[in-house]
Amino acid sequence: MPIIRDIPLSLKTREVLRREGFGGHSKVRPEIKSLVLELLASVKKAHLLEPAVAYEIYTITEMSHRQLSLEGDLVVQGPLLPSLLPKAKELAVVVCTIGPRLEKQVTDYINRDEPLRGLLLDGIGSAAVDSLTQEVCKFMAGEASSRGYQASSPISPGMPGLPITEQWRLLEMVPAREIGASLTPLAIMSPRKSTSMVMGLGPQMTRWTGAEVCAHCSLRKTCPYRIPA
Template identity: 25%
Template sequence: MREPVIWEIPLPEITLNEVFQAEGADYSRRPPQPRTVKLHQRMIDEAAGLVRPTAIWVEVDVTGTGVGELFLEDGYKFSSSLLPKAAGTADKMLLIAITIGTAIEDRITEYKEAGKISETFTLDACATVYVAKAGMTAMNRLEETYHREGLKTTFPMGPGHSYWQGLDDMQVIFHFLKAEQIGLHLNDSNLIIPRKSVAMVMGAGTDLPDFQGKTHCDFCSLQTTCPLSKASCRIDSQNLREL
């Protein structure tokens, strides 16, 4: 196992439409009210000054597979119906966590406590889009790193989806990541704190199954309800329902 690597992620650009989609708003038939646009633009601008996207990742050896299990170095394993199919022939698993920090969550809490419901809801949606897009940036960079070494990679996957029931394996991911280095920890329910953070895994190797054009969303029953899919983002988190 290599030592975990920390990356500072460039601040992504987010759009008004992406925030509307993250909220589940549909303005295809009529445009939003000017005051709604003004509020959302103000929250996007405020969010840009609060988020600090950071990623931490590590490479872990794959030692074998079982029925619904993927075995890792040091006697650890992941329990998932999808991982053995998608990454059973991988040489390595790449574990990664991404966060946008605590400042935006603190601000959301301030708005909530002040009874500013519109600001609370809108800033929360902005944070959802930011963590999704920061996650995509980090995963793309990780893919490019291994592709330059001549290795293939799987699509990213994460605990808590229908193909990976339960969050117990978050303990495995955090064991290897040592994510406290970027301010992350798990609560008693194995959800990441701070809340606007994600953790994913991806297989790497020379001989991987061909899932060209597929993402983990294609194997997840949350496709129609996922707020990050609504934001046109194809990365998700273990604490999806909390986002």
């Protein structure tokens, strides 16, 4: 089962600020922007990001309106995948993480009574996961192309129609522990700055933007992190 490490990430200030809950630069005080830039530099200098990806691509053997059946007698439950990926021939299962170092530094800032630094660094971590997800999508597009297919946009447990409990199944389908990723008893990923996803591979795969995902989210009216259309 493949593992990818040392993935270059692009952290744009705009995306970092969105992950801090700011909708745009005009809403941010100059001292906050300055601190974000300082923290971004410290993240790079201290090598706080250790991005890693574990994945596997499975052949889809059967599809019903409630689940996907995969080679090896594996099943992914939930109506979302069949509805979005009716033409998929294969399913890429992916777990990715930026590692624990940034999270430990956030905790250190909090313990040192520097909550603002901790909060802003946490937002940088979230933006790093977003960037890692984008890199995974590019990689999977290449994998799909080599098969004569297209790759769908990513779908993660917790989206309506794909229960969060399916994370247990996904982490068993890839070498997640080899990149240090696991789940708490409440199905929360550890390190926290990690994510799991699936992508359909096949002809004429459906794709959508992050803004479209946010537009269909039940928290779209109040979420400070939503991506504007």
